[in-house]
Amino acid sequence: GQNIDQPTEMTATEGAIVQINCTYQTSGFNGLFWYQQHAGEAPTFLSYNVLDGLEEKGRFSSFLSRSKGYSYLLLKELQMKDSASYLCAVRIKGGSYIPTFGRGTSLIVHP
Amino acid sequence: GAVVSQHPSWVICKSGTSVKIECRSLDFQATTMFWYRQFPKQSLMLMATSNEGSKATYEQGVEKDKFLINHASLTLSTLTVTSAHPEDSSFYICSARDPERQPQHFGDGTRLSIL
Numbered sequence: 001g002q003n004i005d006q007p008t009e010m011t012a013t014e015g016a017i018v019q020i021n022c023t024y025q026t027s028g029f030n031g032l033f034w035y036q037q038h039a040g041e042a043p044t045f046l047s048y049n050v051l052d053g054l055e056e057k058g059r060f061s062s063f064l065s066r067s068k069g070y071s072y073l074l075l076k077e078l079q080m081k082d083s084a085s086y087l088c089a090v091r092i093k094g095g096s097y098i099p100t101f102g103r104g105t106s107l108i109v110h111p
Numbered sequence: 112g113a114v115v116s117q118h119p120s121w122v123i124c125k126s127g128t129s130v131k132i133e134c135r136s137l138d139f140q141a142t143t144m145f146w147y148r149q150f151p152k153q154s155l156m157l158m159a160t161s162n163e164g165s166k167a168t169y170e171q172g173v174e175k176d177k178f179l180i181n182h183a184s185l186t187l188s189t190l191t192v193t194s195a196h197p198e199d200s201s202f203y204i205c206s207a208r209d210p211e212r213q214p215q216h217f218g219d220g221t222r223l224s225i226l
Contacts, residue, residue, distance in 0.1 A: 033214060042117075042204050042217035043155070087154065098145055098208075098215065103154040 004102035006088050011108045012078055020073045020105045022088030033089040033099055034062050034073045043087055046073065075107075083109045114138055115207050117218025124195065125226055131191045132221045134161075134205030140185035141207035145215070146178075149202045161188040195225045 003025040012018040024032070031050040035043035047055055049064035049071060061074040073086055085106050089099035116135045124130060134144055144161040159180055160168040167180035177199075179191040188207075192199055202222050208215040 040202070040220070040222065042220045044217075045214050048214055098157060098160070098206075100157075101155040106152070 006102045006105045009106045017076050022071045024069050024090045028093040030093040031091040035087040037085045115216045115218045121222045123224045129193045134188045136186045136207045139209040144188040144207045147204045197225045200225045
């Protein structure tokens with residue numbers, strides 16, 4: 001099976017930087033996704049990492065270390081609209097391409 | 112724009128009613144679609160994999176007679192919650208994966224409330 005762990009809730013201030021961590025234990029790792037989900041809405045894709053290193057995309061960056069089973073999502077210049085749940089999802093080799101989702105981290109951005 | 116359309120977005124109905132939810136891929140053919148359920152403040156839980164032209168594959172603990180899935184065409188999958196009860200109230204989300212692109216695309220979800 002797969003075990004994905006991320007903090008339940010985080011708070012940060014508008015304009016600041018926040019790092020959301022995700023650790024996983026799985027066999028046959030084949031990529032890690034980050035999704036953003038606002039309350040009552042479907043998840044939207046943020047990033048996909050399959051190799052070690054940092055992927056930067058505007059204000060959001062995602063990092064992966066396969067040897068440590070660890071990833072983080074970095075959000076810079078936080079805006080109020082960034083208040084949402086951030087889901088880490090891990091995909092394994094073989095079978096379908098559908099990843100398994102973590103419980104999500106609820107981020108609250110304060111003015 | 113949206114590449115996966117889900118309908119309806121919100122349903123309120125009496126206990127014992129059956130509810131059908133549709134999921135359509137708009138600009139690609141999806142031989143496989145996926146149905147998730149999400150309870151408040153919980154993660155997305157995969158319920159079943161919908162396969163065009165064949166039976167759906169259900170995850171452990173999901174009752175196939177309760178949650179009927181039909182994938183009759185390459186662009187449409189339906190989930191029918193039969194004889195729904197209050198404990199079936201949840202947020203149901205479908206997704207489809209375009210083989211030519213990453214990642215999977217989600218529908219907007221259906222909030223189901225059973226009174």
